[in-house]
Amino acid sequence: MSVILPDAGDFNFASRPADLHAVTRTRPIQKLLLSPRKIFGLMSQAIGGGAVNLKQLIYFTKIIEHGNITRAAEQLNLAQTALGIQIRNLEEEVGVALLERHSRGVRPTRAGKILETHAYEILQRIDTALEEVRGATGLEKKSFIIGVTPSIMRLVGAELLTVSQTADSATFRFVEELSFQLLAALTRDEIDYAFAFNIDPTSGVCREALLEERLYFVTADDGERDRSPIGLEEILRTDLALLSSRDIIWNIIHKAAARRSLDVDVAFEVQSTGAIKALVERGVATSVMPYGIIAQELSRKAFVARPISETDVVRTLYLIWSEKSGADVPAKIRELLLGPLVALYSRRLGSQARLL
Template identity: 45%
Template sequence: MIKIRQLIYLKKAIETGNITRAADQLHVAQTALGIQIRNLEDQLGAKLLKRHSRGVTATPAGELLVRHADDILARVQQAEEAVRAMAGTGTRSLAIGLPPSVIRLVGDYVTMSLSQRCPEIALKVVEGLSFTLTRQLALGELDCAFTYLPSIDQQLDRIALLEEELFYITSPSFDTGEGPIKFSEALASDLALTGRDDAVFQITKQNAERLGLDLNVTYEVQSIRAVKNLVAKGVAATIMPFGAAEGELRKGVLKARHIVAPSIIRTLMFVHSRDKAPMMADAQIGDLVNSITDLLLAAEGPIMRRL
């Protein structure tokens, strides 16, 4: 009979593409992991991994088994959590991802509120750009996330929460204008944006293409902090949510102008893996999501709208 341990080892080897890396992440000896996978292959009479100089990849049989393994491991975890919940013992873990603009506004609240509402849940908060959080969800490294990425894996369940308008952000010396700025005028500046996989980059690019406008990205940096540093030095402008630069705007280091004609809008979604649906159905988790939505609305005011 197939052992749960063998499924975990095979799944991690395929995810990482490397036996050594898989063993390191699972904190087991490389030899032990390799033996378990070979025993599984012998037991099933099929090769599960293609081994080559660059690492390992799944064979068709390996891909088939891992698809079943995902469901089996999820059911094992659900059973464990259900029994512990019934017995009133043990803790459940919840890894939640938040993008930078959200974590700056409500990160502390998420940690403290969930600890008070659900003391039986061991919470892990992960900060990351939306595309990174979505990738971590797909890999099973996160249970749920708030994300702005416009396209989401169909294997993930999602709920649209809010619409948020983006702003033209500069140093006070870079732009002396006041009030709203047209999208075409914002694009005429030298822009510093996060990478092409990021939601803001994608939304800005999509709107520019739709209107037949050129997008002049002078600096492409995979770090919001680095983008803000460039903008503060006056070498470029950027387009980002108000919350991502809230501290610098409050101090006067940066200034913000509302983008119009058209407004540039992104949608905040709550996303979770389907095998976590029972936990996400918990009324306390639902209340937490609603509370976070309310807090973001209160913090951002008219630039956000509930969906």
């Protein structure tokens, strides 16, 4: 099997002590056979050197997917100002405003919606052309697009890319998004399978529970922090920073608190995981996070992670796929990805994981 591996423009691999590699996705959740950098390089002559380029279109669609420039910049591994400049340059070139700001982020203007439609069409046409070229030269193989969450990618992404090279009749491409975004992408037929957390029963979607993962209470490391298990009631007396109500951790905390008739007062509701980690590291806030998201900070002793005493403050990892693909997972997916991923991920988590 040959695997379409990303170049430096797709992922950033950061070496860590011990056995962890962080892998951060920096391309949108489109079925692209090439990275944005490669596409831009291949198409630059066709564009003719104009100010509007494919990279800007990819950035623009990414912002619309997230509805927030900060989150899009984080996923693209770009500075927010750099991404903002790219979009302003795009707006100047087309001569109209493409995005409008509101209290929680951005949304496309009428002109922006039109450009969004054409941008996806352009990217899809490139993808189709490349598939046809490969088919004509006998290079076409069965291709699977696999969605994974940021915490999975940070813990086992490098190993996944290596494991996926062991087959000889298929290609595997990985995209990284939050669980609810992966579910949405699956229902739009943009990905084939996804490893995602806390997926409720959904019409047209099959799911298989894989493991339960206990979460950590996270604070800044001042050298004197308690590292023993902590109860939920004590956690709720701290200045918590969480994402919005669409986020899995937010819902886990609120549901666990409701079962115990405890009030939840979120001190900081922020727009990105990066912003939460910045607040925690400065000692301004605390949070509840999975190990994969904080592994790098723990390795450099920026955070202290305390196990949570309550056994229901957990998230469940599922493999999800469309009913249109059949009721069962193909043996190739199960053998090459499902088994190795669950084994690697649970090994990284240690006692915080329970296989289902």
